[in-house]
Amino acid sequence: MALTKDDLLRMYHEIVLIRRFEERSKELYVAKEIGGVYLHLANGQEGVIVGSIHALNETDHVITAYRDHGHAIVRGVDPKYVMAEMYGKATGTGGGKGGSMHIASGAHRFWGGYAIVGAHLPLATGIALASQYRGDNEVVLCFIGDGASNNGYFHEALNMSAIWNLPVVWLIENNFYGMGTSVEESSGNPVLIDRAKSYNMHAFPRVDGQNTLEVYDVVNQAAEYARTTGPVLLEVMTYRYLGHGVSDRLYDSETRKEEMSRFKDRDPIDVMAEHIRAQGYPDTDKTFKRIHAQVEEQVEASIEFARQSPEPTVEDLYRHIYV
Numbered sequence: 001m002a003l004t005k006d007d008l009l010r011m012y013h014e015i016v017l018i019r020r021f022e023e024r025s026k027e028l029y030v031a032k033e034i035g036g037v038y039l040h041l042a043n044g045q046e047g048v049i050v051g052s053i054h055a056l057n058e059t060d061h062v063i064t065a066y067r068d069h070g071h072a073i074v075r076g077v078d079p080k081y082v083m084a085e086m087y088g089k090a091t092g093t094g095g096g097k098g099g100s101m102h103i104a105s106g107a108h109r110f111w112g113g114y115a116i117v118g119a120h121l122p123l124a125t126g127i128a129l130a131s132q133y134r135g136d137n138e139v140v141l142c143f144i145g146d147g148a149s150n151n152g153y154f155h156e157a158l159n160m161s162a163i164w165n166l167p168v169v170w171l172i173e174n175n176f177y178g179m180g181t182s183v184e185e186s187s188g189n190p191v192l193i194d195r196a197k198s199y200n201m202h203a204f205p206r207v208d209g210q211n212t213l214e215v216y217d218v219v220n221q222a223a224e225y226a227r228t229t230g231p232v233l234l235e236v237m238t239y240r241y242l243g244h245g246v247s248d249r250l251y252d253s254e255t256r257k258e259e260m261s262r263f264k265d266r267d268p269i270d271v272m273a274e275h276i277r278a279q280g281y282p283d284t285d286k287t288f289k290r291i292h293a294q295v296e297e298q299v300e301a302s303i304e305f306a307r308q309s310p311e312p313t314v315e316d317l318y319r320h321i322y323v
């Protein structure tokens with residue numbers, strides 16, 4: 001499907017929004033306004049989130065790990081509810097009980113936000129099985145860290161999806177590291193896309209994650225394949241500009257400096273801006289300026305909303321539990 005001018009500007013807006021939302025979250029976490037043992041940001045990886053989720057239908061499903069703020073926002077959750085969740089407030093997506101790693105919204109078919117590495121992969125298989133069983137033609141987009149691809153869940157979930165021809169797009173977000181361990185150090189074969197062969201699963205060549213539109217295009221094809229034929233594996237190459245979590249330092253070896261500058265030279269915001277400029281729309285720079293100003297307002301409003309929101313009550317502690 002060809003993207004319109006509005007689509008392109010909306011994607012640009014979302015990339016900038018996630019970047020700014022997370023930059024401000026980092027400041028608020030360091031200032032201890034946002035609590036929790038971890039805060040994982042996707043700085044540098046926004047193009048993967050925006051490009052892939054835009055390729056889905058509204059009725060499709062998204063599930064991911066703990067680096068999850070952007071996924072919720074692109075799925076349509078108002079950033080203020082994401083921010084309120086990070087503040088542990090009653091107005092947050094999980095009533096303040098989940099925090100940063102557990103953003104979810106069933107209404108948006110965004111199923112979270114999981115902290116146990118790889119544990120959401122079997123859930124993706126289950127969501128896809130339900131879709132197939134009901135015959136409602138919905139696809140599941142499941143994000144997988146490169147580190148998570150070495151976890152047992154990966155094998156079990158992908159294998160089952162292959163056996164049952166389930167409608168899943170398995171998307172490995174290869175940001176080169178799981179915490180501080182590189183893919184080369186942790187993987188017998190560091191070309192992760194090769195794993196599709198183990199399951200006789202369809203795969204596409206590696207995707208450039210800094211190019212939002214390339215991600216969009218490939219996920220579009222992959223979702224179509226999943227909808228009509230069966231599961232598919234993607235490996236999207238990207239890079240995180242910060243440490244694993246906000247409290248972790250980034251080891252500044254020569255290798256990392258080289259990788260970082262190579263990826264920062266092709267930052268997803270710049271690559272998208274260049275693409276939009278190349279369309280020759282009138283007043284593009286003015287439009288960008290307006291978008292950045294809107295983002296600033298949106299992010300500050302979300303912080304204000306979170307600050308003003310009530311804390312969960314003691315009674316809330318007893319809600320949404322089994323026993």
Ligand SMILES: Cc1ncc(C[n+]2csc(CCOP(=O)(O)OP(=O)(O)O)c2C)c(N)n1
Nearest residue numbers: 067115116117145146147148175177178179
């Ligand atoms: C089962 C399990 N083992 C270990 C951890 C600790 N841990 C948290 S994140 C992480 C790295 C995962 O890396 P990756 O899958 O590449 O995702 P990224 O952080 O790069 O997005 C590890 C080992 C965990 N949460 N769960």
Ligand SMILES: [Mg+2]
Nearest residue numbers: 145146177178
């Ligand atoms: Mg990783």
